Structure formats: structure tokens, C-alpha cells
Amino acid sequence: MKNILDIEYERLKLKNNLDVVLYQDKSLPIVAVNIWYKVGSSYEKPGKTGLAHLFEHMMFQGSEHVPKEMHFRYIQEAGGNLNGSTSIDRTNYYESVPATFLEMVLWLESDRMGFLLPALTQEKLDNQIGVVSNERRQNYENQPYGLAWEKLFAALYPKNHPYSWPTIGWMEDIQNYTLDDVKNFFNTFYSPQNASLVIGGQFDTEEAKELVKKYFEDIPNKKTLPELNVPDVQISGNKKVIYEDNVQLPRLYLAWLSDKGYGKDDASLDILADILTGTKNSRIYKSLIIDKQIAQDVAAFQYSAKINGSFIIVATPKPGIDLDTIKAEIFKEIENIIKNGLTAKEIRRSINAYKSSYVYSLQNLDALINQINDYTCFLNEPNSFVYDIGRYEKVTAENVKSVTEKYLSKNFVELNVIQKKDA
Amino acid sequence: MIIDRSIKPEEKGKIEFQLPEIKKTKLQNGLNVIFVEKNNLPIVQFNFVADSGSKKDPVGKSGLNYLLSLLIDEGAGKYSALQLDDEVESIGSILRCQTDQESLSVSMLTLKEHLEKSLELLSLIVKEPRLTQDDFEREKHKQLTKIIQLQDDPEYIANSVFRKILFENSPYKSSSIGSYKDVENITHQDVLENYKRNFSPGTSTLIVVGNIEFNTILKLIEKQFTDWKAERTIEENQNVIKPKKRQFYIVHKNGSAQSEIRIGKISRGRTSDDFYARTLMNSILGGQFSSRINLNLREDKGFTYGAHSSYQYNKNGSAFIVSTGVESEHAGESVSEILKEIDGIRKFISKEELNFSKSYLIKRYPSMFETFSQVSSNLTLMTVYDLPLDYFNVYIDNIERTSLAEVEAAAKNDLLPEYISILVVGDKNIIKPQLERLTSQQIIELDMEGNII
The missing domain is CATH 3.30.830.10 (Metalloenzyme, LuxS/M16 peptidase-like)
Structure with missing residues (x-):
């Protein structure tokens, strides 16, 4: 019997080096798209902590061809689910929709990968700074033991180590981001060469390849990626x-x-x-x-x-x-x-x-x-x-x-x- | 390739989706069996549902069924608590026991190759739990400590106090875990009697979703369960819960970074004729991300990480509840915006909003049958609420045919402002002055267990 964990897939690299993986599973009429950008809170600098996570929020605020609130509405109207998450090492975005809506999802994902900045406004940023501040209050400050993790990691790693601050960021950093911070972050990390796209579920492989090329291949890369500077770490004494x-x-x-x-x-x-x-x-x-x-x-x-x-x-x-x-x-x-x-x-x-x-x-x-x-x-x-x-x-x-x-x-x-x- | 990105790509093709076939039968001893075959992975999910749950907790003994659910898998038949756990873990199965208002359930997720052993262990837990004195003392102490810890959790306080406000004097008034005082009074004998009173084949259902044929699994179930003879009858709960008059409440929690808000009222049950109209209305008002309340409080004002509303059903009725956590200095404004949205939906709903919500609910339907546990929980709902066997087949039609007039009527008839209760949990010194600007009524102050101070 074939090992069900030994999966079959196809992988391609677009001309701009976007990594693409196609995995078919026809058991339900659903298709799911999952993008990783290889940037998380460990790529931030002290004083600008939480930027990767706040940026994730900005990715849901519309892009050049997608008006504010419509990213959510289009996916929901199609009966889909969507979300994103930020960890210390990466940021991901994902949605699953009825199989008939694959093209719309690729259109949405490519629009925010390539055309986010024209739609960015101070008003949207102020609003999401409010939302993220409340996320911090709700999930950390107002939870019993909610601040324990950030205290623990701040003690475990030295101040200049990228794992020493929390993914959500320190409150005073969150409240001081500027539009320039957000733009620079996008221009540094949100390039096709720094992303990996997986499509899973019910779809036609050749058609999916064509669609991925159609929507993603003309998105240019930005700057070269900065190297992560990681200091040596050891605990000297308990x-x-x-x-x-x-x-x-x-x-x-x-x-x-x-x-x-x-x-x-x-x-x-x-x-x-x-x-x-x-x-x-x-x-x-x-x-x-x-x-x-x-x-x-x-x-x-x-x-x-x-x-x-x-x-x-x-x-x-x-x-x-x-x-x-x-x-x-x-x-x-x-x-x-x-x-x-x-x-x-x-x-x-x-x-x-x-x-x-x-x-x-x-x-x-x-x-x-x-x-x-x-x-x-x-x-x-x-x-x-x-x-x-x-x-x-x-x-x-x-x-x-x-x-x-x-x-x-x-x-x-x-x-x-x-x-x-x-x- | 130059493409026009300004045009949203349209849906392409048509979805073909076959609902799984639901099979239902009854063993000779009365045990109900509901089955769905699902073959995409070598997995079987069992869920045993007993007509028990916290609505059966005797007066003054809230938390009794919760305690039974902690204790029921602490040893069964020939196995002690640790031996039983070892048996389950060594075959990589996952065992969960839980109680809610309407039922007590024991579920087991297993690889197909360990199906027989898993079913045997599940049947022992249900038929012959040991319920020893030692395990009772330990689990009761665990429950009491948990109740102490929950005093730190603002969402739990808000939910349990609001439950007590809405369901006063009914079997649904307590949270499942119960109050410290009540749990302290529970004896070993209480647990033994509760098990006897509420567990029998005729009042239980075994749900199976898995990679196996119906006849094969049925034989295995018969082998494990036909010797179970306990008998009892279902007592119907005829309790009618009266709606409460509009009133503001606060619970003081020192130094809270946020305030938890609950706004809502008692409503009708799942089998009422306006179920679909209320479902759609709630979806527009607060049931999903792009709903009026969330867009207002989160995406417009930035007061919260999220705000939503839902109908929380029990067997005979439901509660409509809006819930959110907001920055305390905006608690008053958040309450007033939510009340405005509730008034607003009684005045106007657009055709576009209704179409959006219909599309949302209908098109996401296949994804509700993705995992083994999703299918199993759908079947559990069917059991607990006595839904007809074709419920899932007619769901989409029922949503589709609900008219704008029916949805408008549901909002007007159900969300009567004179019966809306409002609770805010947070720092009294910050929130009370804000709420006083919203009402001429005296604001009632409650303690963390929902008693009037």
C-alpha cells in the first residue's frame, strides 16, 4: 500500500524566483492557497518591534485594485475562509475557497504582493494601530499570565537578539509606527524572491500554473534581502x-x-x-x-x-x-x-x-x-x-x-x- | 503578459458536492447509532453523547456533570486510571471527555488499524467507569482550583455572569464548571448517582465517522455495547425562560486593560420557524468579519481586536449575544454603537447585504464537512437538537428561499430593545461614568459570580 504521507506535488520557480508548489487533493471541491513571506519578528530592530505583525494587518486593508474591506468581502462572499499569522521567523497568509474561485484568490494575493503601497493611507495605519493595540491588550495584557512569555524571552536572550522581543511588539513601539516604516518594510521583505506559494486541493495543474504565471510573474523584486545579524547566545549563570x-x-x-x-x-x-x-x-x-x-x-x-x-x-x-x-x-x-x-x-x-x-x-x-x-x-x-x-x-x-x-x-x-x- | 488587474476574476465552473449519506439505527438495548462513511484517510472518529450535561445538575450542585466528565475516564473495567491512559496513548488514539449544557460526551479519534481496541476502551469508559473515591477527590480538587483560576479570566467572568443574568431561575443559569460553593458540596455519592441517573443506552447516541463500512462497524459496536443494560427515561424539560427587562449591569475588575462587553437577550430555539431568518439577520449584524458590528467597532473605530454576535442555542431556546473586548476608555461609546447597530438592523436591511450573507453561508457549506471531527460535530448537533435526518440536505434550500421580508421581521420581532441586557466587566472607576451617560436607570453592580452587591 502506498504511504499516504508520501505526497505527490509539482514545484516551479517563476522568472522572478517566486517558489510555487502545487499539491492536488480532490476529496472535496475546495482549493486552498498559502503564502509564506520569509520574514517574522526576528527581522525587526529594537525600537521597531511588532512591525512584521502590524504589517500583516495592513495586508488586509486593500491594495491598488482592491478597495478597503473588499479583500475580506470577496473571499467571504465566495464562501471562503482567510487569515494570516506572524511568527518570529515568518509571516503567512492563507485562504480556502470553493474550487471555482482559485483565480480570484490568486488575483487578490498577487495584488497585495505587488501593489500594496498605492492603497496605503495614514487613516488605515491609524486604524490598525488601534486594532493591534487592542489585540495586545486582549491577548496579553488583560490575560492572566499574558505577559509571562515576553518577560521570559527577554530574560533568556540578550537585548540585541532577535528572539528577545515578542512578536506582537512592545506597546510603545506599536503606537509609534509611521507610514514610512510600513513602506520600508514592504520594500525590503515583500518580494517574490522572498516568498513561497503553495496551492492545495481541487484544481487542474496546468491551469493553475498558467494562472500563477499570469498574476505573479510580472511582479518585480525589490532590494536585495538584508542578512539577519544574530549575536551568540548563552546564559551565564542561572x-x-x-x-x-x-x-x-x-x-x-x-x-x-x-x-x-x-x-x-x-x-x-x-x-x-x-x-x-x-x-x-x-x-x-x-x-x-x-x-x-x-x-x-x-x-x-x-x-x-x-x-x-x-x-x-x-x-x-x-x-x-x-x-x-x-x-x-x-x-x-x-x-x-x-x-x-x-x-x-x-x-x-x-x-x-x-x-x-x-x-x-x-x-x-x-x-x-x-x-x-x-x-x-x-x-x-x-x-x-x-x-x-x-x-x-x-x-x-x-x-x-x-x-x-x-x-x-x-x-x-x-x-x-x-x-x-x-x- | 499585460493583464487588467482592475477586474475581479469571476467564478469559473460549477461546484459538485455530494453530502455524505447519514445512516441511523438502534441496537436492541436502545443505543442510537449514527454513521457516516468517510474514506479519504485511515481514520475513525467516535463520539458518544449522553443525554446529561450541566442542565441536569441538581439545584445547589452546579458543576456535578462537569466533575463526572473529569472523572469518567479515570479508570474503567479492568483498567486503573493510569493503565487506561497508557492503553489509549500507546495506540496513538486521542480521548476527550467534555460536558456542555445539553450533553456529556466521550470522543475518541483513532487510526483505523486500532479501531477495535479504541472502541473497546470507549465502551468500557461509558459502561463501566470506575469512579473511585481517590480519583474523585483528586479531580474535584482540580475542578475547585480551576474555578479559582477562572476569576482571573475576564472573558469567562463576562460569559458566566451574562448567562446568569439571561437564564436566571432556569437549568441553564450556571456555567458548566459550576460555582466554588456548589462544587465543594458535591460528594462521591452524588457523582455515582448522577452517572446512574443519566447514562443508559436508550438515552445515548454513538456517532461514528470513518473509513469503514457500516455493517462492519455495526457488528463491532454490537459486540461492545449489547451487554449494556442500564435503563432510564428522558425527562423533558418544560421550563419556559422569560425575557428580562432592559437593564445595565457592571462587574468591577480592578486594573483591567480592557473591558468585556456582553449585550443580548433570550430568544427562540433551533426548530422555530424563523431559525433561518435569524441566522441570516445575525450574519449581517455580527455573525462574520464583514458584519456591521465588526466593521464599525474594529475596522472603522479601532476600539477592539474583534466584535461579533451569535445565537447560542440550547434544546428549547437560545440566547442572542453580542460580545467584544474593548479599550476601557471607549467602553461607553462601544456599548452605544452596538445598541445603535441593533436598532439599525430593525429599521433597514439592504438586498445586497442579504445576498452577501446568503452567498457566504451557502458557498462555504462544503467546507463544513472537511475533517472527521467536523462531520462528527455536525451529527452531534443533529442528535442534541433532534434535527430531522434531512436537515443537512435542505439547509441550502432553506437559506436560499428566506426572503428579505422574513429577515426584516426576524430583526424587528426578536431584537426588542426593551428586553436587551447590557453587561460590562472592567474597572468600575473608568466604565461606570461612561455608562451613566447612556441610561437614566440605576446601573446594577454584580460580583464576579453574578450576585447583586
Whole structure:
């Protein structure tokens, strides 16, 4: 039987170097388009943080041939879904529509790739600065523990490191963008040569190729892309940060520097996270939540990105239990792994969970072609599901033990979110 | 190639979409089975739905069914809690138990190769949950701690307090997780009795969506479920919920960066004759991104990251609710703009707006059947609301044939301003003066559990 994860695709490069991948799936009369621009918040400068994300908002405000509000309306009128997202490493835009509307989507995407600036106005910028400021208030400032992540990463990385500021940006930076900032950003990063376009779902391949050429090939590239300047990073001595928040219960965050995405140790660190907290039987979960019942929740994960990664553990103690108590228990479990290793059964269980999650992830076309775009941009091979799972299948108990020692016995950053006195 | 970009490309060709065939049957012991075959991936999704849920929580014991949903997969049949989890995880299946107002469900997503084992584990959870004293104590403590944590969550406070305002004195007045005081009073015996009272084959439905033939899966279901004999009858809830008079409420939350706004009223149920007219009306008013309320508050004023409205249904009725989080210094203006939009839609709806919303709802229809869990949740809706078997087949026709006059009537009849409740959760010192400019009424102040201060 053919491996369903071994996907078929076609790839072409337009004359302007736009990377294009076509993936057919005719199970529903839907077509989805997904564009990555290889720019995220890590390409910003201190003082101009959050610009990549604000720029993403401006991309929905119409372009030369698409009036304000009509980008949304055209897609919605066609019965489609659309959105975009900004991460530290990239910005993506995606829409899925009935298969009959492919040309309209390519028209919309190409118009904002090539012809955004003529439609840009101060009024639109002011409005979206308001919207993004409220996004920051709603999803960060007004959420319990909502500012913890930016405190943690600001402590983990030095100030000039591109991973040290939050994707949404600092509030005072958000409120001070000018039209020139937005224009410069577009002229620097939004070129065909810096983008990757994936079309998935029901379509005719030859027709799709023609349409892509028709709408995208005459879009010129702009400046040459700037190099990312990344300072070396290491934590000199353990660091502890205390932050007061409007919360009923304190929360402990521990962070170590680790391997980057698709790096040699990345998959072993993912498996380690699962073995620590992924199931009821996992080491730390069982200790803290089932046996001792001193924590309400605990989660560990390998947060891997393009430049490097971090390994993070977050735990909330039960009322009356202090952070040092759960911290001691967490370290006891880590030391136990470093000393005594893991069982083959634990590794097997975790690998199986990863394997099935890849099959489940094929259900949604938007998510599927976004993953194809991830493989295209980071591995230069769209058909990488089999390779990707292979990374996990190869992980042994010995690998996990050794990455635990290699990364988790190093210096770390600890953040304590504690209850504000008047809360 | 020179192309004219000023012209929007038209739709090309025609969509061919076949709705999946829905099969329905009943086992000898009364268990309802609903099935859809879906073959594009080697996956099977199960969802067991019990006629339970928080509407069945006894008075003074809110949160009881939520607690049952935490506890029900903590060991079953021969497996202890940890053994059961190990069985599920080692085959890579995903098990979820949850409760809402109308039902308690246990769902399992599995690879086809582990279908039999997954079904066996699911049936054990449903038929023979262990519900031990130790697991009860631990999960109850977890629920109590969660309730404490939710005091930090402004959206939760707004939703649960607004629920209490609208559904006062009805089984829908509490959020599923319940109040601290009530949950503290729940005993192990309460949970055991609640399970007995609300779980039986005749009052439950097993939904299956997957890459398998109907006859094959039916045999497997019979093998696992025919020995289940529990009996009980459905008690119909005849409670009629009265609409409340127009009133402003606030909940004080110190130092909030934003204010959460909820505006709405009690409305009619899913099977009422104006269901489609209200669906279209809501879509124009606040049901999607390009709706009047979102364009006004977000894309014009920039007061919020997003604002929307919806009809939230229960078995007998619904609540129409507008919700948004806004910068606190614009809370008053946001409330007044939302009220203006509600008045506005009662006065005028254009043909273009209606056509846009019809197009939106009709053309996106195939995408509602994309994933296994989407199909399964569609079938769950059908079960919970007793929708007819052809509901999905006639949906598009029903939207299409709804006239502008019917949509106008739905707005006029349903969104009566004298029955609209208004709640703002935020810093009282900032929001109260703003709201006082909007009403001559006394503004009622509530605590975070919705009790009058």
C-alpha cells in the first residue's frame, strides 16, 4: 500500500524566483492557497518591534485594485475562509475557497504582493494601530499570565537578539509606527524572491500554473534581502525573574536554550517533553499531579525556531504550595532521567503518539498545505512528512537521556509569576 | 503578459458536492447509532453523547456533570486510571471527555488499524467507569482550583455572569464548571448517582465517522455495547425562560486593560420557524468579519481586536449575544454603537447585504464537512437538537428561499430593545461614568459570580 504521507506535488520557480508548489487533493471541491513571506519578528530592530505583525494587518486593508474591506468581502462572499499569522521567523497568509474561485484568490494575493503601497493611507495605519493595540491588550495584557512569555524571552536572550522581543511588539513601539516604516518594510521583505506559494486541493495543474504565471510573474523584486545579524547566545549563570500579576495562583516557568527546529537533537527534545508531561503516565505529570497532587497543571515543550530553540517547563502549583516545592520535584525527575535513563516502552508510546498525530494532521487542507510550505521553506523539500516522522522513529532511549543531560543540566532562566499584592 | 488587474476574476465552473449519506439505527438495548462513511484517510472518529450535561445538575450542585466528565475516564473495567491512559496513548488514539449544557460526551479519534481496541476502551469508559473515591477527590480538587483560576479570566467572568443574568431561575443559569460553593458540596455519592441517573443506552447516541463500512462497524459496536443494560427515561424539560427587562449591569475588575462587553437577550430555539431568518439577520449584524458590528467597532473605530454576535442555542431556546473586548476608555461609546447597530438592523436591511450573507453561508457549506471531527460535530448537533435526518440536505434550500421580508421581521420581532441586557466587566472607576451617560436607570453592580452587591 502506498504511504499516504508520501505526497505527490509539482514545484516551479517563476522568472522572478517566486517558489510555487502545487499539491492536488480532490476529496472535496475546495482549493486552498498559502503564502509564506520569509520574514517574522526576528527581522525587526529594537525600537521597531511588532512591525512584521502590524504589517500583516495592513495586508488586509486593500491594495491598488482592491478597495478597503473588499479583500475580506470577496473571499467571504465566495464562501471562503482567510487569515494570516506572524511568527518570529515568518509571516503567512492563507485562504480556502470553493474550487471555482482559485483565480480570484490568486488575483487578490498577487495584488497585495505587488501593489500594496498605492492603497496605503495614514487613516488605515491609524486604524490598525488601534486594532493591534487592542489585540495586545486582549491577548496579553488583560490575560492572566499574558505577559509571562515576553518577560521570559527577554530574560533568556540578550537585548540585541532577535528572539528577545515578542512578536506582537512592545506597546510603545506599536503606537509609534509611521507610514514610512510600513513602506520600508514592504520594500525590503515583500518580494517574490522572498516568498513561497503553495496551492492545495481541487484544481487542474496546468491551469493553475498558467494562472500563477499570469498574476505573479510580472511582479518585480525589490532590494536585495538584508542578512539577519544574530549575536551568540548563552546564559551565564542561572537567572531568576519575579513578576507580579493579577493572578490567584503563582506560576513557575523554566527555560533552557536548546536545539533549533529540524536540528539534530530537535526530535529527541520533543520526545523528552512528551515523556516529562505529555500524558498522565509521564514523569513530571504523574509525580506532581497524580501522586503528590501539589500542582494544578504542568507542561513541557521544545520550542524550536529557525535560529535556535528553547526547552520550557511551565507549572502552576495548587493553592498553598510554593513554587520552590514544585521546582524541586521537577528537577528531581530531570536528574532521575539523566542518571537512570528511560524505558523502551516510554519511548515507543511517545513515538506512536507522534506518528498518529501526523496522520490526523492531514485532515484539514489549510493546516496540511501550511505544513508543506514549512517543509518547502525550511527543508527545501515539500514532500517531507515521511522524513519528518522518521526523525522521531529513530529516537532511542539513549538519545533522550543524552539530550536531557546536554541541555537541561546547563544554566537556565526561571520566571516566577506571583500574585500582585492588591489583586 | 499585460493583464487588467482592475477586474475581479469571476467564478469559473460549477461546484459538485455530494453530502455524505447519514445512516441511523438502534441496537436492541436502545443505543442510537449514527454513521457516516468517510474514506479519504485511515481514520475513525467516535463520539458518544449522553443525554446529561450541566442542565441536569441538581439545584445547589452546579458543576456535578462537569466533575463526572473529569472523572469518567479515570479508570474503567479492568483498567486503573493510569493503565487506561497508557492503553489509549500507546495506540496513538486521542480521548476527550467534555460536558456542555445539553450533553456529556466521550470522543475518541483513532487510526483505523486500532479501531477495535479504541472502541473497546470507549465502551468500557461509558459502561463501566470506575469512579473511585481517590480519583474523585483528586479531580474535584482540580475542578475547585480551576474555578479559582477562572476569576482571573475576564472573558469567562463576562460569559458566566451574562448567562446568569439571561437564564436566571432556569437549568441553564450556571456555567458548566459550576460555582466554588456548589462544587465543594458535591460528594462521591452524588457523582455515582448522577452517572446512574443519566447514562443508559436508550438515552445515548454513538456517532461514528470513518473509513469503514457500516455493517462492519455495526457488528463491532454490537459486540461492545449489547451487554449494556442500564435503563432510564428522558425527562423533558418544560421550563419556559422569560425575557428580562432592559437593564445595565457592571462587574468591577480592578486594573483591567480592557473591558468585556456582553449585550443580548433570550430568544427562540433551533426548530422555530424563523431559525433561518435569524441566522441570516445575525450574519449581517455580527455573525462574520464583514458584519456591521465588526466593521464599525474594529475596522472603522479601532476600539477592539474583534466584535461579533451569535445565537447560542440550547434544546428549547437560545440566547442572542453580542460580545467584544474593548479599550476601557471607549467602553461607553462601544456599548452605544452596538445598541445603535441593533436598532439599525430593525429599521433597514439592504438586498445586497442579504445576498452577501446568503452567498457566504451557502458557498462555504462544503467546507463544513472537511475533517472527521467536523462531520462528527455536525451529527452531534443533529442528535442534541433532534434535527430531522434531512436537515443537512435542505439547509441550502432553506437559506436560499428566506426572503428579505422574513429577515426584516426576524430583526424587528426578536431584537426588542426593551428586553436587551447590557453587561460590562472592567474597572468600575473608568466604565461606570461612561455608562451613566447612556441610561437614566440605576446601573446594577454584580460580583464576579453574578450576585447583586
